[in-house]
Amino acid sequence: QMKYVIILNHMFSFYVGKYKYRNSLAASLSCALCYCNRLSEKYQKAAYGTKALVPRQRILLLNVSEEDASQYVTTMNAAFAAQKMNIPIDICDFTASGLSLLQQVSHLTNGLLIRATDENSAPVLTQLFWNYFLPDLNTRKLLKFPERPPMIMQAACFCHKKMIDRGFVCSVCLSVFCEPSLKCKTCGNRVRVT
Secondary structure (H helix, E strand, C coil): CEEEEEEEECCCEEEECCEEEECCHHHHHHHHHHHHHHHHHHHHHHHCCCCCCCCEEEEEEEECCCCCHHHHHHHHHHHHHHHHCCCCEEEEECCCCCCHHHHHHHHHCCCCEEECCCCCCHHHHHHHHHHHHCCCHHHHCCCCCCCCCCCCCCEECCCCCCEECCCEECCCCCCEECCCCCECCCCCCECCCC
């Protein structure tokens, strides 16, 4: 038995007074993880003392917006929480560009990353969802899936929130920066240059 939590990631901005806000992918993932945790506790209490199976949860993320590097840290924290809870995050990406952040999230959590292009019509999308996202985790082991694209291992620097290929990492708090500095901007640790 399997439970799915579905998130639609559509980034849009809105204004409240003079402040601009964005939808947060990390907040949506965190809410989904809280819901999965609550369901898991509920089923474990109900199954206590019986041989009933506790369903495994999964998260399905439907992505229709471009990547936002400013959400890298919080989204990766949510991915690490999902990894620890053993909850796969499956991603159906409707964007034209490859998204390294979502690719890393699906890779970390042992989820699927399927790209759906604009040519896909409703019957093809129905088949895509039916074949890839509906089977449970045990059945998935028996199915043949498309090859995963090569991993794009980029991180967002903490100072400018830009995606970078190479950076400088603080040895204390593991913050990533695009430029070297004698003092970490996150934790204040002094860097010894040798």
